[in-house]
Amino acid sequence: MFRAQNIKIHHIGPVSLSVEAGECAGISGPSGAGKSILFRAFADIEVFSGTLMLDNVIHTDMSGPQWRRQVALMPAESQWWLHTAGEHFPGTFPEKETAFMGFPPDVPSWEIHRLSSGEKQRLALLRILANEPKVLLLDEPTANLDAEGTKLMEKLIFDYQKRTRASLIWISHNPEQLQRVCHTLYYLANGILSHSGRVLY
Numbered sequence: 001m002f003r004a005q006n007i008k009i010h011h012i013g014p015v016s017l018s019v020e021a022g023e024c025a026g027i028s029g030p031s032g033a034g035k036s037i038l039f040r041a042f043a044d045i046e047v048f049s050g051t052l053m054l055d056n057v058i059h060t061d062m063s064g065p066q067w068r069r070q071v072a073l074m075p076a077e078s079q080w081w082l083h084t085a086g087e088h089f090p091g092t093f094p095e096k097e098t099a100f101m102g103f104p105p106d107v108p109s110w111e112i113h114r115l116s117s118g119e120k121q122r123l124a125l126l127r128i129l130a131n132e133p134k135v136l137l138l139d140e141p142t143a144n145l146d147a148e149g150t151k152l153m154e155k156l157i158f159d160y161q162k163r164t165r166a167s168l169i170w171i172s173h174n175p176e177q178l179q180r181v182c183h184t185l186y187y188l189a190n191g192i193l194s195h196s197g198r199v200l201y
């Protein structure tokens with residue numbers, strides 16, 4: 001279970017929220033409200049005050065890299081620093097999953113500069129899932145994808161969540177998507193995170 005208590009970062013907070021194992025919390029809110037900033041606090045990559053807990057372990061009891069291996073941030077703009085796609089997967093390349101996401105078998109040799117925004121987004125998710133995190137912080141994960149790509153991305157995330165009981169926090173500007181993928185909905189505006197409802201199945 002992921003728990004954030006009294007998180008304050010820049011003009012945002014105090015923010016508290018809990019996400020059970022196997023659950024998805026959605027966050028919406030106006031552009032510039034600070035949703036991505038809040039994720040940077042949850043991933044412990046920017047200075048904040050308050051407490052983060054993962055399965056009752058406080059974030060200060062882990063190193064930053066240890067925390068981020070378990071609480072993985074998929075930013076709206078993924079980072080790439082090596083020459084080819086394959087070099088960004090340190091272990092075994094996830095051939096089955098890349099094929100599922102519509103890539104041909106030679107994708108590990110693709111140079112980063114040729115990747116489209118949507119290809120980057122799909123490969124960034126596969127890179128993150130390869131580390132088997134317990135919490136996924138998904139910042140508009142389907143923003144650059146068409147309807148078919150969105151469907152595949154949502155299915156890949158669902159299958160992962162079902163298999164591992166990971167907790168998800170999903171930022172989106174698309175209310176239909178949040179209704180479809182989340183159990184609980186939050187709204188961030190004017191620095192305040194409000195619980196805006198539970199999705200009924």
Ligand SMILES: Nc1ncnc2c1ncn2[C@@H]1O[C@H](COP(=O)(O)OP(=O)(O)OP(=O)(O)O)[C@@H](O)[C@H]1O
Pocket residue numbers: 010029030031032033034035036037038
């Ligand atoms: N390090 C920083 N210090 C101060 N302000 C910042 C910092 N980083 C971002 N901001 C500002 O905070 C605001 C919130 O940014 P953020 O990217 O979190 O918004 P958002 O809710 O994710 O927006 P969008 O929905 O458009 O992606 C923006 O006005 C941004 O310029």
